[in-house]
Amino acid sequence: MxxxxxxxxxxxxxxxxxxxxxxxxxxxxxxxxxxxxxxxxxxxxxxxxxxxxxxxxxxxxxCMFDMALQHERDLGINFWDNDCPWVDGIGFSIMGTDISWSHRLDKPAQSVDxxxxxxxxxxxxxxxxxxxxxxxxxxxxxxxxxxxxxxxxxxxxxxxxxxxxxxxxxxxxxxKPMRALGLTYVKNMKPRDEYSAVQFNLIPGVGEYFSFPALTTNGACDILVFEGIPGGEMDCWGGVDSPDQHLEVSKDIIRKFVPEEADRITDIELTDDLGVLAGRFPxxxxxxxxxxxxxxxxxxxxxxxxxxxxxxxxxxxxxxxxxxxxxxxxxxxxxxxxxxxxxxxxxxxxxxxxxxxxxxxxxxLLPPEEHTLKMLAQCAQDEALAQRMANGFDDPRDYYPWFVQPNAVDVEKLWQAA
Ligand SMILES: Cc1cc2nc3c(=O)[nH]c(=O)nc-3n(C[C@H](O)[C@H](O)[C@H](O)COP(=O)(O)OP(=O)(O)OC[C@H]3O[C@@H](n4cnc5c(N)ncnc54)[C@H](O)[C@@H]3O)c2cc1C
Known part of the structure; x- marks a missing residue:
């Protein structure tokens, strides 16, 4: 030089x-x-x-979707692509109804602790x-x-x-906080039957429970996320004072409110004693x-x-x-x-x-409106709609106006035209 x-x-x-x-x-x-x-x-x-x-x-x-992951790839800091299990789809169910569907993401998601x-x-x-x-x-x-x-x-x-x-x-x-949050990182969770997914379960009047695979400090794991409506039955972390108790409460919630998922958690155990979290914020x-x-x-x-x-x-x-x-x-x-x-x-x-x-x-975070439920139910019969619903997690702007605004669009016409 x-x-x-x-x-x-x-x-x-x-x-x-x-x-x-x-x-x-x-x-x-x-x-x-x-x-x-x-x-x-x-x-x-x-x-x-x-x-x-x-x-x-x-x-x-x-859990991060493709657009967000691409920004990490652009900087060359996506160091976990070979080790972190991919999340390939979105599954969605409303408990107590027959609304249940899933669809693959166009590009997979990933959760690195x-x-x-x-x-x-x-x-x-x-x-x-x-x-x-x-x-x-x-x-x-x-x-x-x-x-x-x-x-x-x-x-x-x-x-x-x-x-x-x-x-x-x-x-x-x-x-004010709209949900009482609980997180539980576990090993030995039985995989979903088809592909890996964020399995999202809505429990009317109680909250939401979803799970998906991830990478933690000691290898692959699954993450259980609990979103309890404040004051409701899933707002139940107050008296929990040990990691084991946190795990038991997590299992109880799933068995009671999402029995469809119960056989997946039979053998679960915590990834580590600090793999638990509870809290709330506005x-x-x-x-x-x-x-x-x-x-x-x-x-x-x-x-x-x-x-x-x-x-x-x-x-x-x-x-x-x-x-x-x-x-x-x-x-x-x-x-x-x-x-x-x-x-x-x-x-x-x-x-x-x-x-x-x-x-x-x-x-x-608010009780679902009629048009929202109609749209979510329609996904079970309409693959193109389910695909769009799943992939909206990557870029939620795509939900507008058809999913978000009542009567914004006649869904049947929209999908006939697609
Ligand atoms: C229960 C739960 C589940 C979630 N699940 C998801 C999910 O599945 N997908 C998703 O995309 N997002 C999820 N999130 C949100 C996601 O974790 C955050 O949005 C994201 O981490 C925000 O990034 P950030 O850089 O703004 O803040 P953070 O990642 O929180 O970083 C803040 C940093 O500031 C430091 N800091 C704070 N105060 C000070 C101070 N006074 N002085 C010096 N340093 C300070 C902290 O130590 C930390 O390093 C979840 C959040 C929670 C709580």
Missing amino acids: TINAVADIQCEDQNMRKITIIGAGQSGLQLGIGLLKKGYEVTIVTNKTAEEVERGRITSSQ QRVKMPVWMNTFEELGGDLQIQEVSLADLDRMEKQCDLLLVASGKGEIGKMFERDAVKSAFD PTIRNPIGRLPSGGIAYGIADSVCLNDPITGQGSNNASKCVALHLDSIVSHGDQPFDEKWMNKTFDKYWSYAQWVVAWTNML
Whole structure:
């Protein structure tokens, strides 16, 4: 390398734009790695080491569909394609009715335990030259950090610090948790008869139970997700105080409310003592611009400003799509300042996608309307409709308006025309 070439690189280094990200989850790490690959200087500040994440409690069921997985492939960080069992379809049943159907996804989905994924991505981030700092970030820290970078991004998920972003009362449909959540990671679950799938079971008046295969810290597993209507019979995790008890309650729920699935769980056992989770939170949309004590601004991405109930399994998918959009938006902004105008414009662009996911997810948190039930019943007889219903999980915009809006379309005509 000539002396001039070295000088050019140093000069380029001095002009490198500095981005600081709070949080090393799906969005923080995916964006951090993407920005490093585009030549940015990136710092991620997060509150857990890779070892703590790996040895910690499960955080999610994190099933991701093809569009979202493609954004990971684009960055070359899809490290688990040979080890993680693929989810090939969607199965759907409404208990107490004869509504039951399934269809293959056009392209498979995948769930890699965040305890597996995030530690590896943290290493990748550091190997690419990223600065990874471990610290519980406070508002005062944000104030200081904002002065030292060109753009301060908050990717703290459900973390308390996200409350610095004001709740948007117009965009937020609910002000309380809509489901009591339970997660159970298990081994020895009997596979579905046909292909692997997210097997989604709606239990009217009680909630939802779904399951699908995944990869966890000790190999392949299945994840059981329980979504209990608050105050209802599946809102039952309150007195559970041991992993074994959590497993027993999971089995009881399935035997009682989804007997069709009971023979699949006869031999199940927990993947590990931390493979259980229970909790609840209100789905909330926030203003993405946060004001700091000394006048600076921070910008929120993914769950920190657009938090959905997991009923449709969209949070990690949203996070990945949010990152792809922000990566483009940051890079194409070149040397210009990341001011409020840029932030508002970029969030609006993201919201033009996310609003459809949010509305569809919120719709499923309410008792199903007649047209919704009609459409779901029709899937059992109409393969093309079932295919479209299943694949909407990959891009929920496709549900509009036919699935979501009453009388938007005469379904028979639509499918005759297809
Ligand atoms: C029960 C359940 C089931 C789910 N199932 C699915 C599913 O099947 N499919 C799907 O797509 N999504 C699912 N999700 C949602 C998905 O997990 C999240 O939407 C996704 O992880 C959001 O990514 P994120 O980057 O915004 O936040 P996260 O991945 O939560 O990352 C936040 C990061 O910020 C760090 N942090 C927080 N506060 C601070 C602080 N003060 N200082 C420093 N660091 C901080 C955290 O440690 C973490 O590293 C589920 C969620 C739950 C709760």
